[in-house]
Amino acid sequence: MSLTKWGAIVATVALSCVPNAASDGTVLPVGTEDLPELPDREGDVETLPTWTGDNDLVDLTAAWVDHDPATDVITFTIRVANAETLKTTPPGHDVLCTFEGNATIGDEVRGVLAVTWIEFQNHSDTHHAARLIRPNGNEVLKHSFTAEATKPGYFRFGIARADLLKLADEFRDPKGHCSGIVPIPDTPYSSGSAGPIDAADSATSSAVYSFMELRQAVNAAGEPLDPIEGFERHNATASPTTSSAEEVADRTPAAGLAAVVIAMAVTVFATRRRQ
Ligand SMILES: [Ca+2]
Ligand SMILES: [Ca+2]
Numbered sequence: 001m002s003l004t005k006w007g008a009i010v011a012t013v014a015l016s017c018v019p020n021a022a023s024d025g026t027v028l029p030v031g032t033e034d035l036p037e038l039p040d041r042e043g044d045v046e047t048l049p050t051w052t053g054d055n056d057l058v059d060l061t062a063a064w065v066d067h068d069p070a071t072d073v074i075t076f077t078i079r080v081a082n083a084e085t086l087k088t089t090p091p092g093h094d095v096l097c098t099f100e101g102n103a104t105i106g107d108e109v110r111g112v113l114a115v116t117w118i119e120f121q122n123h124s125d126t127h128h129a130a131r132l133i134r135p136n137g138n139e140v141l142k143h144s145f146t147a148e149a150t151k152p153g154y155f156r157f158g159i160a161r162a163d164l165l166k167l168a169d170e171f172r173d174p175k176g177h178c179s180g181i182v183p184i185p186d187t188p189y190s191s192g193s194a195g196p197i198d199a200a201d202s203a204t205s206s207a208v209y210s211f212m213e214l215r216q217a218v219n220a221a222g223e224p225l226d227p228i229e230g231f232e233r234h235n236a237t238a239s240p241t242t243s244s245a246e247e248v249a250d251r252t253p254a255a256g257l258a259a260v261v262i263a264m265a266v267t268v269f270a271t272r273r274r275q
Contacts (some may be wrong), residue, residue, distance in 0.1 A: 010152055011270040015033055015127075031032055032064045032216070033062065033064060035216065035219070036079075036128075036176045037059075037064050037065055037101075037171070037207035038064065038099065038176050038203055038204075038205045038220065039203070039222060040062060040063075040176065040201070041061075041253075042059060042061050043055075043059065043060055045059050045178075045201045046200050046201070047199045047200075048197075048199070048200070050182075050196070050198050051180055051199040052091065052093070053089060053198075053199060054082065054085040054090075055081075056085075057081075057082060057083060057085050057153070057178075057180075058095060058097070058178040058180050059081035059178065059220040060078065060080060060097060060177065060178045060201045060202070061080060061081050061152060061204075062079045063077060063174065063176045064076075064098040065077075065171060067161065071158075071269050072152060072160065072161045073160055073161065074161050074164055074211065075157065075158045076099055076130075076156070076157045077099075077154055077155065077156045077157075078099045078117070078154070078156075078176065078178075079152050079155075080097065080152060080155075080178060081151070081152055081181075082151040082152060083147070083148065083150060083151070083152070083153020084150065084151055085160065086119055086126065086153065087119075087149065089119050089180075090113050090180065092123065093121055093180045093181060093199075094118060094120050094180070094182075095118070095119045095178070095179070095180050096118035097155065097176065098113035098115070098116040098176060098178075099114070099116075099174065099175075099176045100113060100115070100133075100175055101113055101175065101209075102171070102173050103171060103172075104170045105167055105169050106169070109172075110132070110168050111128075111133055111134040111168075112132070112133040112134075113131075113132055113133075113141075113167070113171055114129075114130070114133055114170065115128070115129070115130045115157040116128065116130075117127050117155045126145075126155075128143075128147075128157065128160040128273070130143040130159060130230070132136060132167055140157055141163065142159070142160070142163060143157050143158055143159045143168070144156075144157070144158040145157055146156075161214075167213060169210065169211055169212050170208050170210050170217070171208070173204070173207075174204075174205060174207055175202070175203065175205075176202065176204075177200065177201065177203070178200070178201050178202075179199060179200045179201075180198050180200075181195050181196065181197050182195035182196045182197075182198060183195050194222070205220040205255055206219075206220060206221060207219055207220045213227075214264075
């Protein structure tokens with residue numbers, strides 16, 4: 001039996017066993033917040049004196065992937081420590097977060113799957129994007145988006161599993177970052193560069209989420225999970241994040257790397273911002 005078929009069977013069995021429906025038939029969310037693909041510490045935002053915003057708004061605390069069997073939508077969620085100040089972003093700053101990972105089929109990397117939200121100063125709506133970033137051009141992905149400006153804050157991007165499976169089997173080695181940046185009027189975004197970064201937080205992980213098996217196949221510390229652990233993961237309610245995963249996730253890249261990624265993320269919004 002091929003691995004693919006085995007995976008499909010495991011996924012089917014697991015889903016049929018998961019108690020995701022209440023007695024009245026209401027579908028309950030399958031939570032994965034406690035075992036995120038991308039964990040990160042709270043309170044580890046690096047700032048410059050010129051940052052006047054709330055650190056908690058750019059404090060990435062976790063990002064994860066989960067699947068709703070009722071809608072067959074896969075949701076990518078970014079959590080920050082507190083998004084209550086989302087609509088009052090500090091004067092002179094744009095704020096954004098990105099959650100991304102390699103989209104792979106087998107060992108082949110098909111591109112970087114990235115979801116991004118950005119709150120421009122003086123704009124009332126929260127911009128968002130889901131893309132497959134490739135060397136020869138990006139593919140914009142149809143998605144739903146919700147932002148919960150709460151403590152903690154949640155930013156959710158829903159993509160149909162059928163659409164994702166056309167692109168990749170797995171989401172590997174996720175990264176994330178949140179930043180407060182100083183916009184430079186007119187030209188910088190269109191040229192692909194952003195202004196000074198006054199606040200930044202980032203995270204990396206070795207996790208793998210399988211779009212075929214609808215589960216975390218490798219945890220954030222790089223430890224493979226067997227299908228039973230995958231099943232248990234779906235039922236997780238209050239499992240603490242392992243310390244090893246925290247350590248892996250907190251190898252914070254230097255600001256220089258963050259700047260490159262931010263430039264990519266911000267470029268996509270350049271046209272809209274000038275409208
Ligand atoms: Ca953090
Ligand atoms: Ca961090």
